[in-house]
Amino acid sequence: MSAASLVAELVAAFRAEGRIVIVGASLAGLRAAEALRERGFRGKLTVIGDEPHEPYDRPPLSKQVLEGWVHPDHTRLPRRRAVNADWRLGVAATGLDRVNRQVLLANGDKVDYDRLLIATGVRARPWINPREAALEGVFTVRTCDDATRLQAALHAGPRRVLIIGSGFIGSEMASVCCKLGLPVTVTERADGPLVGALGGVIGDIAARMQRDAGVDLRTGVAVEALEADDGGHVRQARLSDGATLDVDVVVASLGSIRNVEWLEGAGLASGFWGVGCDAGCRAFDINGVVTDNIFVAGDIARAPHVLYEYQFISMEHWDNAVSGAQVAANNMINLETERCPHLPLPMFWSAQFGVNIKGVGVCSFGDEIVFTQGSPCERRFAAAYGRQGRIVGAVTFDHGKWLDYYSALIERSAPFPPPPPGYDQPAGATPIPARFPDPRVPTEIPTVVLTGHDPTTRGAEFRRRS
């Protein structure tokens, strides 16, 4: 028997009898399970999730659900086919034994795998002070259960809501509060809302939008302490500029933490950034060597992107979870020549204050911005981001129909400023600095060090910052 036919037989056997475990039962986990069956995997499939709920959609949680229009339990994701999996819901994975190919669960069970998909995503970053974070009336929103509790608190008629942080989710929640007629304060350490993702120029526009809607937006300010009444319910917030606020509901909207703790000691390139993988979704080990049987998809995946100088980029975008899951599933059950790359053009959206914000590319990779269409004053416009003479991203406010035009330019690294689309151009459109935060600010990112004294024992390890 030739080597090629032997390999073909092994692949056929794996598809018929292999064991695949997916850790993470949200959007990426579900779509990967469906894609595996779609593409002919007939073996044993196990899906592990720490939440008791079957996979649900998260974007409605900060909008329709908080508003009270949609019940929190009504966001279960539509199914596209039967997946015939063994669903282990409500039990978290706590460890990975790569030598014996087993996932360890919180209840003591061990699940054997031949191939593993890591899709454990991210969780909400809690308020920095754990004692204050545990007070009644202090929330984060990531899960369906979070949204249920916050929705009830908002509809109980609080005197004032404080939202800490004004990224997309924080801004969307502020918008909902306005809609519900609740007094709301937003504090933001940066110069304006959405600055991390879209820069200060767009941040100024977003700030005006919030203030016009009645949000008490305070920029360049941090929350120093949350104070409670005798019953342990938050009642007051002290700010870094000396102000105090009487509040009954506080929502920490401080971004996310990647769910990598369960991988500690497994020797994968996992840490603060997520899990490193190649463009085919194969995980790297800690030394940067690609693994053969461990794959990564969704928010937790961090892969080099050809359009962005091969920088490792993780994307917490809905589309990235779906397309990453499909590519990972394909590559898990195919040989090298049938494998495909995951090279998404990042796309995101946000609905807030009656405006549809959509974007493509990695805007924060650019350092210049130019308004290309519409009117920034009227909050109906398109703007492009550039770096070194190439377009790298674009954002639209109520101009979504033009997004494809910019996507095509970004995909072929077209010149920046981009050629005018021939319609609706603002006067005097010249590039200006986009004003992203200085990337040199120190962070809590751990250090990686090389260990071993000779080439045969050489390896890498993470050292946490203390």
Next chain:
Amino acid sequence: MRIVVDLNKCLGYAQCVPLAPDVLKLLGDEALAYDPNPDESQRQRVLRAAAACPVQAIIVETYTPAEGDPM
């Protein structure tokens, strides 16, 4: 019934809104909001709305797991 709208694809044409106004609505000029779990009585309306979408962004469940069984 379960639906999800791929809001990356959705460009706010709003062809769907008048066909199933209890399920799909516009916030402002082009941001679409939807009820992901509309009542079964809305099925025909939702299917018509999904068919009318110029970019086919409305995904309607094509497989329903059995009661109490998330498989």
